[in-house]
Amino acid sequence: MKRKTGNIIFVTVCMTIALLPFIGMSVAKTETTTENRVLSEWPQLVKDGSFNVNFLPEAGAYFEDHFAFRNQFVAADSLFMGKLFHQSSVDTVLVGTDNWLYYTDSLDDYLGENVVSERGAYNIANNLKIVQNKMTQEGIDFAFTIAPNKNSLYDENMPYYYQVKAGDVNNRQKVLPLLDQLSVRYIDLYQPFEEKQEILYLPQDSHWNEKGAVLAYNTILDGLGKIHDDLSNVQINRTKTTKGDLAVSLYSVAAEPEWDSQYEYDSQISYVTETDSWEDVWIQTESTGKSGSLLMFRDSFGNTLSPLIAEEYGRAAFSKDTVYHLDSRIAASQPDTVLFEIVERNLERFGQFARDDHSSGPPVMEAPYAGDVDIYSAAQAETKATAEAYLSDLRPDYLCITGKIDEDMLGADTNIYIEITAGDTSNVYEGYTVTDPGTGDDNGYLMYLNTARIPDKSFQIRVFTENKDQGVTMVLDQTIDVSNVMTEN
Template identity: 45%
Template sequence: MKRTGNVIYIVICLVICVLPFAGMTVYKTNTTTENKTLAAFPSWQKDGAWNRSYFDELSAYFEDHFAFRQQLVSADAEIQSRVFGVSNVDTVAVGTDSWLYYTDTVNDYLAQDTMNERQVFDTVHNLSLLQQYVKEQGVEFLFTVAPNKNSLYGEHMPYYLSKKAGTTKNMDKLKQPLTEAGISYVDLFAPFKDQKETLYLKRDSHWNNKGAVLAYNTLMDAVECDHPTYEDVDVERRKDTYGDLNKMLYPLTAVPEWDYQYEYDSSWKYTGKDKDVEAAYIETECKSGKQSLLMFRDSFGNTLLPLMAQQYKKATFSKSVPYRIAEYMDSCKPDLVIAEKVERNMDEFMTMPPIMQGPEVSMPDSVEETADLGATLMLEDSSDDTRYYLVSGEVSGKELDSDMKIYIRVGSGENTIVYEAFTTVTDTSDYGYQLYLNKQQMQENGMVELTKEELSVIVGQNGKWMQVSGK
């Protein structure tokens, strides 16, 4: 009898172990609500040779596709969150009172690993070049930041994420430099903090529809245009919203939460092939609207899009990073450009600057040569837009000012042109740079095939221009 019991126990254990694998033939997991791309089935060969990572890739494939994965993940999440108050998903933090937070916002919330002086300069400098490019074409420009949820409602953050490294966050560091640089920055933090009502979803990383209306009105007030405020329309409270964090953590057991539905006559329509607010590129038209809009946005723009589309005769919404500003300015002919970026992704301005040719600058008569500074220089076709060359590299030296600007001299003699580069942060340096050069313009300037020999790096600091020895 005891032996029979042992056999039954072993069989049950084997079934439990084998079922996720065997079940893949009839119940394979092909979808996920997590913020990830499912691993593809690996190939035995790669580049004509044995794929040395085959078994690692096969393991990753099984982890993503085993049978009943969603059910098991949901069950584990329910146990860990309800019993222990923790998350089984790296991207989600379980707070108090059923609040969920996106873990990518934790560093901002704790004020740890914040931007240094150079990184603050890079961010503001690159935004300044973007704004300059837009305004030089007679187009209005606005920049705004969507606050992280825990920047406004941090009281529900879990206890183990309560020890802050400081009190100064990235946006605290950026606010004054943005003002001093003359950036047309629209502050959304203040109007949200002024509201007694919670305007973000508890189990989502974004604002609710009422928060979207507040953000929309704040932006429209900034451009001083007539617009409906939606204060007098009927608003219905509905419990039918499934938050992104909710679905990440509980793939099958997510519960809906309350949001607001604004009842108004909508006359805008999609004109492009994509007809979903989640799409990367969207075009809309509204016969009752005025002017045209180009808006670079992220997922916070999903709920803003219907409001903006109703306001403008023609509107283009792009999630592209880096911003394809030159291309879209040419094709969309906007009257207004809005750049909306969520707080947690502000570093994208110093790592992936917009795709546009840097401004031409006048070089002083005297440029010193220095051996104290060095620079790397790479010239290649841009992988983001083949109409451009991409010049990039890093400047090195013992004494580099945090506000040092970087220029690229192209050509020689009478054909010399100097361009101001974007300043960037790379994996190895805070003193990187990027410059896009339009190939057609280079050809018009007599440079049919641009070479590295026609390029040199110049830096500006301490009131001096210095040519840097390159390699």
Template identity: 40%
Template structure:
């Protein structure tokens, strides 16, 4: 009996050592998870001995132990195929093999939707971009790639189907876009009316046919001459691996159908391009005219070839904040902003980098209050002076504009934006503006006003 106990203990410790020995033999395990893995901790840091070394080393081992992907996949298969639940925190296990991105769940259920001020912030940011571009005779359009469960929710699991309301951020946003006269191209309605499914089952994005349809609608909205793919012939290959599938089953993915059009494109990439997900991509097309700058996210991967094939030259950027100097660099005649529906909250947080528009406003009451503005920051950023902060809630209505007056002279309008606070809550009263260096100085007088173009009250003054 004692001999069996010794063998059992030895076997137990041998199994426990396998991941450590495997790390030495096979090296670090890679991961398909959509997050940054822990790095090996340093014993000594700039602040001295790293007292958290053991804890950090534990996190490193958890992310990199040998055979991790095999064990993660096995666990996911047991839970997903037998129990019908997802083991990946970012993935929802649907029915009939469908997978959904969990980032879209709150919007799908109608929970924790954007506040009216946040919706205004998004629409007014886009309106100010559009105004700036119009002054340069550049056409502008904004479009949203719908969440998969906004279009195809039949396979959402039952426990995620108790909706609080049918409202969604995109539905609520459209009213503000209309009020701000933003040129908006709706993709939801035409994609929803299509008589076939245009998204992948095990990926969060549209397939190539969905991207072709989206590009047709977008180019039509821009009035851009192009060749439609509606009746184009194509080949179907079962060779596509979904991003959600890789996150959930890193070593047991299920290839699904992808559509490949028979028509040959005429554009070419400039320089070396690893994939259409590269942060910056430039294309040229010798048989087309026009110049496009497109700010896009991952939905732009499949959309890019169709848009590039319609313009003489195009520049596609995933950079945030949007750098409007790109328009001058590319001598663009068209700018498109594309964002996934699930990323709309992030749009309220980031102001594009461009000169703040100068305004003429009538000054109302002087309500200067040292507590009216929080976290005021004035810094030099490249060729701009960046001024940002947060306005106290009592000084803002839903559609209040925010102005900055420098040295008692010129008045500029700031971008309204959301700010995520340290406790995770959102302050909808943020503002950001960029002034060319030399327009104002850090030592100059500064006044902040809220209101509208007809009348604005002084709420803060800095000598």
């Protein structure tokens, strides 16, 4: 009798535990997640006039996403695996030693894997040079900086199984000499960070801490020649209110805040735009008593950096575009200085382009006029070079003119120039040099042109390569009709 009673109690307890997540949905259904995805919705029994054959699997997916205390269960599992076995249950986070976390997307840079080719590195540097040339033509100062990957500076706590590297050179190290060769104004953040004995990144976050942001701020404004308050006389308080983005991603509701610094000063900035936080894609500010106008393209490292920089400019604008809408942002903010900041792991975006992929690509701007290149005495070559033109998805009043050039016509540092003849006007432009992220081909070119410059809705395009040892060669000459494309617009 006692054994039977014990069995009933055991079964009852097991059933209660098993049913608790389902029963609890009536009072504690999970409605949010820290996993950066959309939760499943309750499926329709009838879809498009017929029975939904996937109703049961979809209902199961709904339950998996919404059962009671889901976030707490996920957090408990992640804590168990991370703290005890140093294993991550999230594919975007690496669990290191001493409670350090790293961003998985930085692995290629850290290990020297999937590094861009020599031509791919030139594509990145050359496109930044082209942007700088365009800014010079418009009377705007330009500078570029790279926010270091966390494990580029602090790799002591990286998992031991990543100690063997595929190569000694990563994308940044391949691109930097080319930036110097092309005279791109680059502000180096690596040296000042490496010279500091103090750790300036958060152990459970992918970004620098507040002291790191101040170091980056001082380094950048020094590089821009901007007189500013270096905050050396500001009171600094230690706080424990910041939850690291990697900790939140991995440990969910169990993530704990970590120590950071808080600089105590009276902010002079006011917001021109309706701004909820520094996560916003477009922010414009004014700062009392300050001069100058800045347009800064930035990523999440700018969340702590941008407010500091905004204090020192009379007018400042900050864009978090993935692909930089350079012309339209300049029109909106009228800057005298443009600054690009990007994290190391995303550097190759400047050299990539694919028509249907807006996660990368050089800035959307009309191509600058070419300088002293002599296209009129250029040799001609029979090639398989291509050209097409279509309205840009990113800016529909711009034609995107793109194509590919035979690889044997391109060296590691070949420049591409594009002559556009429309109506009675002929101009020679610098063409972006781009890599196709899908195929890895490095032989593409790209330029943007305002449709207003094509009065007859057709134009002649001639494409030229410039190699140091071979001079200038014309590789393509054709007429492109864009009447159908422009009519659709």
